[in-house]
Amino acid sequence: MSDWVDARVHEIKNWTDVLFSLRIKAPIDSFIAGQFTKIALDLNSKRIQRAYSYVNAPNDEILEFYLTMVPGGKLTPNLHRLKPGEKLMITKKASGSFVLDSIPKCKTLWMLSTGTAIGPYLSILQHGKDLDRFDKIILVHAVRYSTDLSFSNLINKLKDKYVKKLHFQTIVSREKNYYSLYGHIPDLISNGELENAIKLTIDSDSSHVMLCGNPGMVNDTKKLLTNTRGMSINLKASPGHITSENYW
Ligand SMILES: Cc1cc2nc3c(=O)[nH]c(=O)nc-3n(C[C@H](O)[C@H](O)[C@H](O)COP(=O)(O)OP(=O)(O)OC[C@H]3O[C@@H](n4cnc5c(N)ncnc54)[C@H](O)[C@@H]3O)c2cc1C
Ligand SMILES: NC(=O)c1ccc[n+]([C@@H]2O[C@H](COP(=O)([O-])OP(=O)(O)OC[C@H]3O[C@@H](n4cnc5c(N)ncnc54)[C@H](OP(=O)(O)O)[C@@H]3O)[C@@H](O)[C@H]2O)c1
Known part of the structure; x- marks a missing residue:
């Protein structure tokens, strides 16, 4: 089972109408550059989680993810709507061997x-x-x-x-x-x-x-x-x- 921690939105940086950087702060464990983590929102009492690759270097204070808002997607339109200070969830440990x-x-x-x-x-x-x-x-x-x-x-x-x-x-x-x-x-x-x-x-x-x-x-x-x-x-x-x- 994933070990979830609370994260707070630092900034949503819009690159285009659908491409955005989700920049957050969270007490995660260190990761290896190239790895991904899971991000989730509780929507209608159900946790919706998806994988996202870190863009920032390990040990940077602000964690950055580069996303596309998938039309009709369950999670990305909701992440795109978040405002600075709002809460989301992230797994404490990263995964993956694309390193x-x-x-x-x-x-x-x-x-x-x-x-x-x-x-x-x-x-x-x-x-x-x-x-x-x-x-x-x-x-x-x-x-x-x-x-x-x-x-x-x-x-x-x-x-x-x-x-x-x-x-x-x-x-x-x-x-x-x-x-x-x-x-x-x-x-x-x-x-x-x-x-x-x-x-x-x-x-x-x-x-x-x-x-x-x-x-x-x-x-x-x-x-x-x-x-x-x-x-x-x-x-x-x-x-x-x-x-x-x-x-x-
Ligand atoms: C290891 C890993 C790392 C990932 N890292 C990133 C990342 O850094 N940034 C990022 O934007 N996404 C990343 N993804 C994809 C991400 O996990 C989600 O699948 C995506 O954000 C769609 O979620 P959703 O709930 O909005 O859409 P869903 O409701 O899950 O619908 C997704 C459907 O939309 C279609 N689709 C079209 N374009 C995409 C796309 N770009 N990504 C996924 N599905 C697409 C697919 O057919 C898919 O079945 C990663 C996936 C994996 C497995
Ligand atoms: N401007 C927009 O409206 C916009 C921009 C970006 C993303 N999106 C949305 O975001 C989602 C993901 O889009 P994305 O652009 O991030 O990723 P994407 O659809 O995977 O496209 C990225 C690049 O990969 C190419 N590609 C697609 N299939 C390929 C294949 N089989 N082999 C090689 N190259 C291939 C695409 O070319 P093609 O031109 O042939 O697709 C495009 O050049 C989509 O659902 C989309 O609706 C929309």
């Missing part, structure tokens, strides 16, 4: 995300621990529209902090613009456009690929990399090249 500890040393670490699943990478990069094991880190954020690319200020600061190591590539799928690739992650790997843009290859000698977010993206990319690039799934018992987390 750097489980990733073997390699030249290039690819951090691929759709939508709100950029969150765990921002936690890892803000924490900054154990990044020496990688020569290059390629953060990829795939969204529908460029207005869904939240966190550009934070990412620019991270690029300044990790000069020559951190590269950021945006992808949009429902409009074309000069700065972003156009389409879906698996297609842009398959047709070589992602690697051309970064000028590095995704291969089993040099790379580890982290995948987070939309299950369609995660599953199609895994299939593509295992079938065409000789890469294998990273397991505790047998280290490989692909580590993933599905958001639903």
